Amino acid sequence: MSEQWSDVLIIGAGISGIGAAYRMQEKNPQATYTVLERRARIGGTWDLHQYPGIRSDSDIFTLSYPFEPWTRPENVADGADIRDYLTETARKHGIDRHIRFNNRVLSADWDSTTDTWTVHAEENGTPRSYRSRFLFFGTGYYNYDEPYRPDFPGIDEFAGEVVHPQHWPESLDYTGKRLLVIGSGATAISMIPSLAEKAGHVTMLQRSPTYVLSTWRVHPVVQALRKVLPGRAGYWGARIFNTIFTVFIYAFAQAAPKLARAFIRGYAKRNLPKGYPVDVHFKPRYDPWDQRLCAMLDNDFYDTINTGRLDVVTDQIDHIDSDGVVLRSGQRIDADVLITATGIQLQALGGVAIHIDGEEVKPQDRFVYKEHMLEDVPNLAWCVGYINASWTLRADLTARAFAKLVSYMDSHGYTHAYPHLGDKPMAEKPAWNINAGYVQRAGHVLPKSGTHRPWNVRHNYVLDAIDHRLDRIEESMVFGRAPVPVRPVA
Structure with a gap:
């Protein structure tokens, strides 16, 4: 079986993979690269998820690439529109010519x-082999094949259909049915x-x-900025506004949680029926x-309650029967x-088995370096948002940092690079400081975070952007350099 050569292999053709390809060819135009995508289309998450109402829960101006402005009016975009945007971005910049579809990476x-x-x-289904100097994982952080399915007693007795949103069947007709x-x-x-409409x-x-908080599908402040500022300046105005707004909301909730709780509760009381049991x-x-806070668009979730098309029940399942x-x-x-909207299962490196000189690398045993490389693993990056x-x-900071590393190594004649902690003791902390169920269930699969730089995984874009500059x-x-010469850069 012949091995196909590229200087860089990028795994995944979603937001992370397309962004990494752009930054790689921008910084290293002399390098060859190939994108391996297990699905038949570009999009990643936005191609996998097909359930009604699929959309981003982040604003699209920061979810889009800084090098390819979002031009539609929405501040929060539907999944199909995001996938179209990714496809057009890849086509415009010639990235689509480097993608090999239907390639599932195993090891x-x-x-x-x-x-x-x-x-x-x-x-x-046919074995393929690829060889490269560098490896970039744009695979996300969850298992595409197996969502989280709790073992509900009696679920096999249910006479109707059982659906998980991650694998939504196109043939499902729920018109007029009780969901x-x-x-x-x-x-x-x-x-x-969206479900309640049918x-x-x-x-x-x-x-x-x-x-639950409401946000605008079309944000009035963003639209005003785009009208006042011409062309790309309008896009950057919208992007900066949304970044500042998101950072402010998070900082406010962390600094004054009681005030944040009171504000969200007050909003619910004002927008739900009089006497509704908000608490x-x-x-x-x-x-x-x-x-993580849940975002509804233009109050649509509460409006669905107000119309009587939605009941909310807070209780626990004893068992499921046929009805x-x-x-x-x-x-x-x-x-x-x-519909079991019960969440995802986290997975490191897309479930790909990693070996160094025949020895297996377990991501959960390694510290994360600058939030995208693994301790003592050479020439490899993993993008996590x-x-x-x-x-x-x-993702864009990660792609730019990795492209910069490749350029630095080529200019100095190095053929390998890896972060090394050495003998210094390092305290450990959770890589994700939230109490979501999917994080609590998966502490054994994620790499470790240290407590100080460059081994500290933090979720602070402002500080990360400053660090990236410096x-x-x-x-x-x-x-270092390999004892046996490798194929030179094309």
Whole structure:
């Protein structure tokens, strides 16, 4: 089996992978690169998820690339429009010509005698092998194949359809039917108003309340900025406004959690029916941003409650029978379709097995360096976004840092580079400082975060952007040359 050569292999053709390809060809036009995408289309998350109402929960001006302005009026974009934007961006910049679709990467092996990666994949079931100097993972942080499915007692007895939003069937016709959505996270909040347009009735069942706030689909301040400022200046005005607004909301919630709780509760009381049990269904036990806030668009979720098309029930499942769900309180909810919006399962490096000279690398045993490289793993980066801001803000910093590293190594004749902690003791802290269920369930799969730079994983775009400007590329890094010459840059 012949090995196909590229200087850089990028795994994934979603937001991270397309952004990395652009930054690589911008900074290193002499280098060759290939993007391996397991799906048949560009888009990643925005191609996988097809449930009704799929959209971003971050503003699109910071979710889009700084090198390719978002030109539509929406401040929050639908999933299909985001996928179209990614596809057009890849076409415009010639990135699509470098993508190999239907390639599922299984493993990657580093050979320190030649300083190269050998990547094993399957293309439509046929084994393929690729070789490269550098490896960039734009695979995201969750398992595309297996969402989180709690083991609800009796679920196999249910006579209707059971659907998880991550694998939404195109053939599902829920017109006029009774839908029970289990879960109250971002997926449920975005999905339910769209479901209610066709369903006979929707019930959302939650174990405990979630914070919900409304945002504008078309933001009046953003639109005013775009009218006043010409061309790209309008885009940058919108991008800067949304960045400042997001940072402010997070900082306010962290500094004054009681005020933030009171504000969100007050908003719910003003926008839900008079006498509605707000404290039962919309007063969480935790502080805002201990878990990610859920965004509704133009108050659509509360409006669906106001019209009577949605009931919210806060209780726990005792068991499921053929007709619906029996709750621990003794109440039952009959349904024709169960939608288990129960979340995701985290996964490091897209589930790809990594070996260095035959020794397996377990990501959970390694510290993260500058939020995108792994301790003692050469010529490899993994892109992971923020929990409190849009994914692309960090993804673009990561792509630029990795492209800069490749350029630095080529200019100095180095063939390998890896971050090294050495013998210094390092205290450990959680890489994600939120109490979301998908994080609590997955502490054993994520790499470790230290407590001080450059090993500290933080979720602060402002500080990261400053660090990026002042970055010392040699800090805690080991550079070297292979004993056997590698193929030169094309």
